[in-house]
Structure formats: structure tokens, C-alpha cells
Amino acid sequence: MTTAQETEGEAQSTLSNPSAVGLVAVIVAATDGEPRALTVQVGGQARGRSDGLPAGPLVPEHPTLERGLRAWVERQTHQRLGYVEQLYTFGDRDRQGDDDGGLHSLSVAYLALVRELRPAGLAEAAWRNWYHYLPWEDWRAGRPDSLGEIEAKLLAWAEGSGDPKQRRRREDRLGLTFGLCGGAWNEERVLERYELLFEAGLIPEAQGQSGEARDADLTVTGQPMALDHRRVLATAIGRLRGKIKYRPVVFELMPPTFTLFQLQRTVEALSGTNLHKQNFRRLVAQQGLVEETDGVTSGATGRPARLVRFRREVLLERPAPGFRLRPARRPT
Amino acid sequence: MTTAQETEGEAQSTLSNPSAVGLVAVIVAATDGEPRALTVQVGGQARGRSDGLPAGPLVPEHPTLERGLRAWVERQTHQRLGYVEQLYTFGDRDRQGDDDGGLHSLSVAYLALVRELRPAGLAEAAWRNWYHYLPWEDWRAGRPDSLGEIEAKLLAWAEGSGDPKQRRRREDRLGLTFGLCGGAWNEERVLERYELLFEAGLIPEAQGQSGEARDADLTVTGQPMALDHRRVLATAIGRLRGKIKYRPVVFELMPPTFTLFQLQRTVEALSGTNLHKQNFRRLVAQQGLVEETDGVTSGATGRPARLVRFRREVLLERPAPGFRLRPARRPT
DNA sequence: TCACTTATGCTCAAACTGAGCATTGTGCCG
DNA sequence: CGGCACAATGCTCAGTTTGAGCATAAGTGA
Structure with a gap:
């Protein structure tokens, strides 16, 4: 709360108190049925290098935080970001890893979903299975x-x-x-x-x-990560696991056409659980989330599967299209 | 993304780029079946004063952003904050209302729920029905x-x-x-x-x-608000409307004991819709969200209602206790 | 051609929903 | 004091939605 005097003056410049603000991004892809996050090598000589999330300064040129982040990531990775969402702003003094000379330091974290994984652009960057950092989360x-x-x-x-x-x-x-x-x-x-x-x-x-x-x-x-980045990753995973239940965000991770089973594998990868196959397809069908193409898979073992694509129209029809994950007992 | 060089060095102080960071709070109460937010008077002489949300500088003394906010609000309003949740970090250059001399200015917004409304502490502060600012949201x-x-x-x-x-x-x-x-x-x-x-x-x-x-x-x-505060309020309402469906946060707004109908009125106030009374009670009962006390209401017209209280144990039992609002056609 | 693997169709009982009807207490009004 | 108006509560019922499986179809590789 602020007293009347404090808010006096048009510019409300009493908000100031300069702080160091950074961006952190959890960039997620899913390939081969594994959930992956883009990581970089950070840290100096002292404690050795360790994995970290892509992070950088807040660039003041952009009108919007999100647009700043998009530009920054796309320039560096040549990745086209599909879905971007602000995750959380971290500002714990004792966990940022640094105090930057008395300034309060904040990190605004973002979650981004990308469709395919390019060679990651940077030498120091790599796509890692996120359960590498949080192994107890994978119940598949x-x-x-x-x-x-x-x-x-x-x-x-x-x-x-x-x-x-x-x-x-x-x-x-x-x-x-x-x-x-x-x-x-x-x-x-x-x-x-x-x-x-x-x-x-x-x-x-x-x-x-x-x-x-x-x-x-x-x-x-x-596997540990630099600074507090595992916490950021955990936040991202939790958010994403919640979101897929009521918003068709998984499709941001899928190629243009895919099979229902690939879709299921992706959802399972994100949620870390197994789903009942038949019921999963029923759900997808009922919600009208996909439409058939005339392609089918070939080459792989088993009966060929129909290729489908995301039906963008659901966004206009359903109030909250998504997968309310219902785990399968044991057999998929 | 950041190049390897940029992340070089333990302290990662390249995150810097000092910015002006402020806190904004949407402090919510519900009384007499109306949703209210705490507002203050802001603005100078030029454009006249207008309603705004409580806002203030980021206080660097606290280890955590949230704890800083709690202390700040509780000191100023003598309100005991029950539930506090970070909402969003706003940083649009062209909508903050000021640029603070080239610094990027951020506002970290929080949502807080309080149980009763005290006289609001400050002369300039007042509890206002939030639909005053967003009238199209009230469909009750x-x-x-x-x-x-x-x-x-x-x-x-x-x-x-x-x-x-x-x-x-x-x-x-x-x-x-x-x-x-x-x-x-x-x-x-x-x-x-x-x-x-x-x-x-x-x-x-x-x-x-x-x-x-x-x-x-x-x-x-x-009714307009100062700066971008209506946007912050809209964010808060949307978040709260979502949250009550899977987390028993409404109880943070209720007195220690209450009737089921008072609870329903509160949920309706937040969601802006009407609910089917009998089904609402069934839901509350099934979920085990409340337990009966031996008190009953008196004085009012109609049959006295049993007073109930929140059953804290649900937090330990149910994975996601809440109200999946199902609007009633017309009659409540 | 057989064994194996994955894709798809379909069934069924149990639980959940959305809408109402019916009954029960209370305060109030002649 | 009897009747009314007004909430609180109980209970029903049909239509869906879920959770689990059984059964069949259609490829691949030996």
C-alpha cells in the first residue's frame, strides 16, 4: 500500500528503486516421445561449468516483455517460437546466486514451446531431457x-x-x-x-x-543446474502439465501432421504419466481436436496409422479444449 | 538466449541493466455478496485524481518478493493477508504510463485475498465493487x-x-x-x-x-483507473475465476463460519454468474469442503440455515478441491 | 504363413451432471 | 392463531462422461 503522498505526481516515479532485471527462458520441445529443454553451459572456473537455462538481460528496445523475449530467442537460436507464456518472476535474495552489489535482482521467466529442434544454434547449447534434472517426475x-x-x-x-x-x-x-x-x-x-x-x-x-x-x-x-534454474524448470513443467488439460498447447510441439499415438506419447512425456490409449483417442475425437489427413504412416512396425492434423477451429468452438489426463493403470 | 561469453563469470552480472521495478496489489474481499478490491486515489492535478490500485516500490529488505509484499501491505493496511499469489509482471513500455527516463519499468502484480474489510486504514483508500471498473463482467x-x-x-x-x-x-x-x-x-x-x-x-x-x-x-x-491498473485488475479477476474451480481459495474470503448460500453468493460474485443452488450444495458436500457447526442463522427471513466451516483436511485429501462452476439457466 | 506389433472399433457398468419437484422450518401479517 | 412468503434441504431422473477392457484389422519380419 502506498500513502497518498507517495503516489503523488503524474509519473509515479516513486516506483523506481533501480534493480537488475533479467530474462530466463525455458524453451521446450518434444521429440522421440521425450520432453526436452534447451540448456546452455554457464559458470566460470571456480565451481566448474554447469548446465543452465538460456538467460540474458532485459532488452529495453522492445515495447513488450514478451516481444523482447521472442526477438532475443529467435535471433540467437534461429528457432521460431510458437507459444510463449510468462511463467513467474523470481526475486528471492538468497537464491538468485548473486546480489549484484545491493541491487535487488529479478528474473522474469518465460516458457516457450517450439516445434522441432534445430541444431540449437550455439555451440554451448544442447537439448536435454528434462527428467535428467528432475528424475522423480517421470512415472511413465x-x-x-x-x-x-x-x-x-x-x-x-x-x-x-x-x-x-x-x-x-x-x-x-x-x-x-x-x-x-x-x-x-x-x-x-x-x-x-x-x-x-x-x-x-x-x-x-x-x-x-x-x-x-x-x-x-x-x-x-x-542433475543440478546453475543458480536457481532447476526451480524455473520445475515451474515450467508444472505449468505446462496444468495447461495441457484445458488448452491445446501440445500441438505447438507437434509437427504439421502426426499420428494419434505420437500425440499421446507427447502428452505422456509432458505429464510424466501413461494414458489409456483407447480412451485417449476417444477424448481427442470427441473434442474435435484433430482432423484426418489422407496420409498414413509407413515403415514402422505394426499397422500403419492415419496421420492427422490439429484442427484450429476448436479454438473457436470449445471453451477449454485440452486433455484431462486420466492415467492408465499399467498397460498403455 | 545468450552467447557463451555473455554468461561467463560466476555472478552472471550481465543480467543487470537496471530497471525501475514496482509492486502492485489487487487486494480482494467479498462482503454482502459483492466482490471488492481495495483502491486508492492517485494522480496529480493535471488530469485530476483517479482510482488506482495500491502500488509502491520494491523493498529490497525482504528475502522474498512475496514476503516483501505481505509486510508492505500488512503494515499499511493492518490487514492480515490470507492468500497471496503472484499474478503477472507487466512491462509494456507504452502502457506503463511513464518511462522513468529511459529505464524499463516493470510492475510485479500480486493478488491477495482478505477475509474481512477493515476501514481500509488509509483516508485515501476505499473498497470498491470490482464490476464498477469492468461492468460487462457481471452476468449475475x-x-x-x-x-x-x-x-x-x-x-x-x-x-x-x-x-x-x-x-x-x-x-x-x-x-x-x-x-x-x-x-x-x-x-x-x-x-x-x-x-x-x-x-x-x-x-x-x-x-x-x-x-x-x-x-x-x-x-x-x-470506471477508468490510473495507468494500466484496470488491466491488472482484469488479470486478477480472470485468475481468481479460474482458480476457484480447482483450489479452495474462496474460503480465504469467508468468515470462520458461514452458510452454504453465503458461500454460493461469494462464488457467484467472483465468477459473475449464477449457480444452481441444489447442485452447488451437492458439489460442496461431495467434495467434503465444509463441515457443519452446531450454529444456525437467525433473524433473517426464511428458514434458518446451518452454519458450516471450511474443512482444512480436504487440502490433504483431494487432489484439486474446488467448484467447477456450472451456471444455472435463469432461476437460482 | 506365423508371430508380433500397433491401430481402431465397440461395449458396459459406475460415477457425474444438469434440471427440477417436493418438503420443511421461520418470521410476518392479518 | 392460520396462512403466506421465503429460504433451506432432500431426493429423483434422464443424459453424459469415465474408466477398463475385449475384439478385430492391417502391417512387418522371420
Whole structure:
């Protein structure tokens, strides 16, 4: 809130307080049924280089943040960005990794979806499977093995709280986010899970990292990223997993024509779960999300599949077209 | 994207490029079945004062943006903020209202829900019904009258486009957002509607405002706000309307105990639609969102209603407890 | 030609929705 | 005090939507 005096004056320039503002982008593609994010190598000599998300300064030339981001990414990667969405603005003092000399430093994070992956343009850039960084999020082959160890440590962390009230609260959170203590796994709570692991000291990026995290088995707690970028990635995944349920954004990741099964694989890749095949097709058909082309697949094993394309008209018809993911028990 | 050189160096201080960053808050309450936002008086002598949202500088003392906001609001309004959520970071050069001498100016907007409305603390602050600013969003008494005039003007705007392709696109957008041309009204697209009106020149806040907008009947296009604050408000309403469907946030606006009908009124106030009473209760009951107290209402006309309270445990049980609003035809 | 693999069609019971009708308490008004 | 108006609650019912499978079709490779 601001007092009347503070807001006096047309320009409202009391908003100032110069800060360092940067952009971060989670650029997502899906090929071969795997979800991928564009990563770059960052970091100097001291701690060695590590993977990070593409980040850069806010360019003041553009009228809009989003347009600035588009131009910046497209110039650097020669990628045509399809869908772009603002994710979140991160501004935690103690987690940005730097303080930039007393300035508050903010990162405005964006999510972008691209259709195909080009050679990534930059030498230092690479497309990486995002579960490489968050392995516990991939349930497509059943419950990830790494979860056993993670749960044990999380439970120990909850137990370790002296205050029984706090311990209760921690257990509740475990139930909510990781489905422990009788809770169910909710694939959208990616960020909450990451934050919980962070708090529990299982994430090496944490500054006051315990020896625990530093020695962590990376196949269990995943590949670290520079600064707070894994948090940004987790935010992106969570958002995307939520969005595909009520907006046809997956098609931004698909080639012009594709089979229903390829579509399913992509949705599964994003959501990290398996879907019931027949019901998936029924859903897609009912919603009118695609229309048939006269092409069929060839070459691959099994019966050839009809190629379909996205029906842009649904955007005008349906209020909220998307996939309300219903996981299959076990067989796809 | 950033070249390898640009990300060189531990501190990643190339993110810099100092900018002016401010906070804006949409503080929401619901009383007497009306949705309200806390507004303040802003602006100098030149254009006269006008309503605005509470806004202030980013305070660098706090470790987290959100905590900074909480402290700031609670200190100024003596309001205890229940739920707080980051909304969006606005950074359009041409719409911030000021350029602050070449700095890019950003506003990080937050949504906060409060349970009761205190006298608002500040002399200049007031709780206003949010439909005062966006009258076309309130469908509780049926289709708003003002929509007739709005539609006429929007259609004229679409027609007015020389390029038939652009005109087609404009018509599609009208259908999507305002439900014209055979589309359906989707109560979540608050921001899209506002932006469309803005583009169509019906919003006086637009800088290159036509005489049209300036002379607009405020009962039709709503009360203007300072700077871009109506856009922020529209963002908040849209977000909240979406959120109540899958997260029990409405309870942040309710007193400790309440009747099911009061709850329904609140949900209706937020969503701007009417709901089928019996089905609404069934939904609430099925989801286990509330538990009965042994109190009942008294005094009012009609049969006394049981008082209930929010069942916190649902947060631990249900994956996504909320109201999937199903509007009633006409009778409540 | 057989074995295998994936694509597609179709069925069925259970759960969920959208709309109403019917009944039950209360305060108020002659 | 009986009748009314007005909410609160209970309950029904048909039409959909879901979750799970069974069955068949149509290629590939041995």
C-alpha cells in the first residue's frame, strides 16, 4: 500500500528503486516421445561449468516483455517460437546466486514451446531431457526407482524436526506433494516437490547445502543446474502439465501432421504419466481436436496409422479444449 | 538466449541493466455478496485524481518478493493477508504510463485475498465493487445491458478493418472473448476481453485514445483507473475465476463460519454468474469442503440455515478441491 | 504363413451432471 | 392463531462422461 503522498505526481516515479532485471527462458520441445529443454553451459572456473537455462538481460528496445523475449530467442537460436507464456518472476535474495552489489535482482521467466529442434544454434547449447534434472517426475515406466531413496530421506527430514507440530506439518506436505502418508501423486505439483526437496537439503544448489546434498547420487536427485534454474524448470513443467488439460498447447510441439499415438506419447512425456490409449483417442475425437489427413504412416512396425492434423477451429468452438489426463493403470 | 561469453563469470552480472521495478496489489474481499478490491486515489492535478490500485516500490529488505509484499501491505493496511499469489509482471513500455527516463519499468502484480474489510486504514483508500471498473463482467442479473452497446462498437471495429483477413481474425476474437458470432461466454477470459476493448479504442486509458473512448459512457465501459491498473485488475479477476474451480481459495474470503448460500453468493460474485443452488450444495458436500457447526442463522427471513466451516483436511485429501462452476439457466 | 506389433472399433457398468419437484422450518401479517 | 412468503434441504431422473477392457484389422519380419 502506498500513502497518498507517495503516489503523488503524474509519473509515479516513486516506483523506481533501480534493480537488475533479467530474462530466463525455458524453451521446450518434444521429440522421440521425450520432453526436452534447451540448456546452455554457464559458470566460470571456480565451481566448474554447469548446465543452465538460456538467460540474458532485459532488452529495453522492445515495447513488450514478451516481444523482447521472442526477438532475443529467435535471433540467437534461429528457432521460431510458437507459444510463449510468462511463467513467474523470481526475486528471492538468497537464491538468485548473486546480489549484484545491493541491487535487488529479478528474473522474469518465460516458457516457450517450439516445434522441432534445430541444431540449437550455439555451440554451448544442447537439448536435454528434462527428467535428467528432475528424475522423480517421470512415472511413465512406473514409479521411479529413485523415489524410494528420496522418500526415505524426506521422512527422515520430517522426523528430524524437534517440534512435533512442525513435524506434523512436514508430514502433511510430504503427503500432499509426494503422495506419502496416504496422499496421492499429483503430477502438477512439480514446483512444490522441488521446493520441498530444496528445503529438506537434498538439492545441491541450496547454498547452505548439507554434505548430504553435495554427495547426493545424481541419478536419485537429478542433475543440478546453475543458480536457481532447476526451480524455473520445475515451474515450467508444472505449468505446462496444468495447461495441457484445458488448452491445446501440445500441438505447438507437434509437427504439421502426426499420428494419434505420437500425440499421446507427447502428452505422456509432458505429464510424466501413461494414458489409456483407447480412451485417449476417444477424448481427442470427441473434442474435435484433430482432423484426418489422407496420409498414413509407413515403415514402422505394426499397422500403419492415419496421420492427422490439429484442427484450429476448436479454438473457436470449445471453451477449454485440452486433455484431462486420466492415467492408465499399467498397460498403455 | 545468450552467447557463451555473455554468461561467463560466476555472478552472471550481465543480467543487470537496471530497471525501475514496482509492486502492485489487487487486494480482494467479498462482503454482502459483492466482490471488492481495495483502491486508492492517485494522480496529480493535471488530469485530476483517479482510482488506482495500491502500488509502491520494491523493498529490497525482504528475502522474498512475496514476503516483501505481505509486510508492505500488512503494515499499511493492518490487514492480515490470507492468500497471496503472484499474478503477472507487466512491462509494456507504452502502457506503463511513464518511462522513468529511459529505464524499463516493470510492475510485479500480486493478488491477495482478505477475509474481512477493515476501514481500509488509509483516508485515501476505499473498497470498491470490482464490476464498477469492468461492468460487462457481471452476468449475475443476466446479460449486462451495457453489452449491447459494447458489442455494437466492437462489431463496428471489426468491420472497420480494411483487410478482410484481419477483419476475419477480429471477428474470431470477438467470438472467443465476448461470445459474439456464435461463440460462448467464458467467464475466465476477463483479460482477453479487456485487451480487446483496449485495442478497439473503447478504453479511455489508452494513450492514443479516440474521441470515442474519451466520451465513453462510463456505465457502459466502466470506471477508468490510473495507468494500466484496470488491466491488472482484469488479470486478477480472470485468475481468481479460474482458480476457484480447482483450489479452495474462496474460503480465504469467508468468515470462520458461514452458510452454504453465503458461500454460493461469494462464488457467484467472483465468477459473475449464477449457480444452481441444489447442485452447488451437492458439489460442496461431495467434495467434503465444509463441515457443519452446531450454529444456525437467525433473524433473517426464511428458514434458518446451518452454519458450516471450511474443512482444512480436504487440502490433504483431494487432489484439486474446488467448484467447477456450472451456471444455472435463469432461476437460482 | 506365423508371430508380433500397433491401430481402431465397440461395449458396459459406475460415477457425474444438469434440471427440477417436493418438503420443511421461520418470521410476518392479518 | 392460520396462512403466506421465503429460504433451506432432500431426493429423483434422464443424459453424459469415465474408466477398463475385449475384439478385430492391417502391417512387418522371420
